Amino acid sequence: MSAETPTPPDAGGPMLKLEGVCKRFGKLEVLRGVDLELRRGEVVCVLGPSGSGKSTLLRCINLLEPPEEGRIMLEGTEITGEGMKDGVDFVRQRVGMVFQSFNLFPHKCARDNVSLAQVKVLDRGQAEADEKAESLLRRVGLSAKLDEYPDRLSGGQQQRVAIARALAMDPHVMLFDEVTSALDPELVKEVLDVMRELAEEGMTMIVVTHEIGFAREVGTRVVFMDAGVVIESGPPAEVLDNPKHERTRRFLGLVLEH
Amino acid sequence: MNFIVDYYFDFTGTVFTDGNFDAILSGFWITIKLSIISGILGLTWGLILAVLRQLPGRPLAPVRWLAIGYIDVFRGIPLLLVLLLISGISVFGAPIGGEVLPKSIASPTWFGQTSPFWYGVFGLTITYGAYMAEVYRAGIESVPGGQMEAARSLGMSHGQAMRFVIVPQAVRRVIPPLLNDFIALMKDTSLVSVLGAVEVVQAGRDIQSETYNGTGLVMGAILFLIVTIPLARLVDYLIAREQRRVGRSGGSDDGGGEEVASDPALVGGGGMTA
Numbered sequence: 001m002s003a004e005t006p007t008p009p010d011a012g013g014p015m016l017k018l019e020g021v022c023k024r025f026g027k028l029e030v031l032r033g034v035d036l037e038l039r040r041g042e043v044v045c046v047l048g049p050s051g052s053g054k055s056t057l058l059r060c061i062n063l064l065e066p067p068e069e070g071r072i073m074l075e076g077t078e079i080t081g082e083g084m085k086d087g088v089d090f091v092r093q094r095v096g097m098v099f100q101s102f103n104l105f106p107h108k109c110a111r112d113n114v115s116l117a118q119v120k121v122l123d124r125g126q127a128e129a130d131e132k133a134e135s136l137l138r139r140v141g142l143s144a145k146l147d148e149y150p151d152r153l154s155g156g157q158q159q160r161v162a163i164a165r166a167l168a169m170d171p172h173v174m175l176f177d178e179v180t181s182a183l184d185p186e187l188v189k190e191v192l193d194v195m196r197e198l199a200e201e202g203m204t205m206i207v208v209t210h211e212i213g214f215a216r217e218v219g220t221r222v223v224f225m226d227a228g229v230v231i232e233s234g235p236p237a238e239v240l241d242n243p244k245h246e247r248t249r250r251f252l253g254l255v256l257e258h
Numbered sequence: 259m260n261f262i263v264d265y266y267f268d269f270t271g272t273v274f275t276d277g278n279f280d281a282i283l284s285g286f287w288i289t290i291k292l293s294i295i296s297g298i299l300g301l302t303w304g305l306i307l308a309v310l311r312q313l314p315g316r317p318l319a320p321v322r323w324l325a326i327g328y329i330d331v332f333r334g335i336p337l338l339l340v341l342l343l344i345s346g347i348s349v350f351g352a353p354i355g356g357e358v359l360p361k362s363i364a365s366p367t368w369f370g371q372t373s374p375f376w377y378g379v380f381g382l383t384i385t386y387g388a389y390m391a392e393v394y395r396a397g398i399e400s401v402p403g404g405q406m407e408a409a410r411s412l413g414m415s416h417g418q419a420m421r422f423v424i425v426p427q428a429v430r431r432v433i434p435p436l437l438n439d440f441i442a443l444m445k446d447t448s449l450v451s452v453l454g455a456v457e458v459v460q461a462g463r464d465i466q467s468e469t470y471n472g473t474g475l476v477m478g479a480i481l482f483l484i485v486t487i488p489l490a491r492l493v494d495y496l497i498a499r500e501q502r503r504v505g506r507s508g509g510s511d512d513g514g515g516e517e518v519a520s521d522p523a524l525v526g527g528g529g530m531t532a
Contacts, residue, residue: 062411064407064410064411089413092410092411092412092413093413096411096412097411099404099407099408101402101404103402103404103405103407103408104408105405105408105409105423105427106427107426107427107430116412116422116423117409117412117413117414120414120418120422121412121413121414121418122413162408165412166411166412169412169413
């Protein structure tokens with residue numbers, strides 16, 4: 001995978017940089033000035049209570065929800081403000097996203113789910129796109145399910161198809177929005193395993209999750225968010241075992257209690 | 259009670275004599291042609307209206323308002339009135355339309371059909387286009403928002419997402435309510451008789467006034483039922499099949515079918531036209 005990702009000219013600088021990103025829904029301030037920097041190959045796990053703005057942060061990064069204030073730079077190019085018009089295409093060609101609710105296309109089989117956007121957006125030939133789809137589905141352990149429709153797949157299988165679908169666009173960064181939260185407990189591992197493999201291969205990832213174990217083992221950094229701001233950020237061992245901030249401690253206490 | 263049987267069910271004396279049955283059949287053939295041509299044109303016009311109504315962005319707001327205004331107007335006035343307004347332009351209103359429009363358009367006789375036939379097609383199309391636009395819209399809106407987001411996050415444009423992801427899902431869901439609308443349209447073709455088209459109801463009335471007997475109309479009703487009852491059963495079957503499909507994928511978030519089942523525009527599409 002990493003071999004297929006072209007190296008941008010500014011390989012030395014940050015992959016993704018957020019400065020003071022704010023987002024409001026009406027009067028509700030969901031993000032109140034978020035700063036975040038991501039280097040190539042980093043796996044940043046974002047933790048925090050529900051309503052803290054984690055998902056909105058991801059949706060701002062790929063401009064599904066354009067931020068009202070602040071700047072987002074992707075590979076050295078600003079995608080917000082003036083750059084916004086072309087920013088949408090720029091960011092969506094480089095950033096893949098996986099959703100909590102899978103959002104597979106129910107009228108397409110697994111293979112077509114993965115090949116559709118390759119053909120329509122990247123202008124790949126159908127045969128080439130299908131080949132890529134099949135090899136990605138094999139990688140996520142679904143070589144036997146190429147022709148199955150989403151309603152015949154388990155949640156874990158659907159989510160793995162969704163990951164393959166995002167990877168098919170050769171993204172430089174992958175965003176994971178609570179991708180295991182809608183899954184039955186016994187199906188969580190198969191999805192996390194795929195993500196772990198991806199991380200080991202060097203993919204740059206932002207993972208919004210409640211899986212503390214995953215954050216500890218796979219994350220290169222853990223970010224704790226509350227009420228629309230980053231409360232603390234650092235290596236997993238530091239933030240998870242030795243949190244500086246009272247709110248982080250309280251949250252981890254509640255999550256790790258049982 | 260004998261007079262009821264005599265008046266409504268005298269098939270041998272009223273229908274199967276003097277070529278009356280042939281007259282009813284050719285009337286029904288006009289009904290079928292009116293239904294199919296107006297149905298196809300209405301489906302197309304409705305889809306155009308629905309897409310215009312869904313266009314994104316502020317600059318296109320006037321287009322959306324025009325589409326909404328059109329739909330509101332034609333959903334809100336009786337089809338009979340629309341038909342009378344259209345036909346009035348050249349049949350009764352002397353040469354108002356005839357002076358401005360060429361005769362082939364003001365009094366069309368295309369493909370060997372009469373002008374009242376084409377007035378009927380026009381009135382049914384512009385009215386049912388408005389009904390069907392609402393069905394399409396309900397179908398488009400019943401596709402979960404996550405579908406558009408997923409398509410957009412893969413780099414598709416709004417148009418690509420509509421064309422390859424949203425509309426294909428919406429169309430499958432709207433087939434049953436569109437068929438319901440088609441049944442209603444078929445029954446409403448009888449209104450075209452007031453313009454002078456001899457469709458099956460007019461054919462029955464002609465026989466009624468000649469023979470002082472209503473059996474010709476009953477024969478027309480029977481012909482309607484032969485077509486509409488199987489269509490209604492087909493609608494039931496398609497709805498049941500769709501619900502089974504949704505039930506199977508129940509747990510996942512991309513079903514969204516329950517919204518369809520509870521959406522009045524999708525379930526009883528033909529209701530307000532009766």
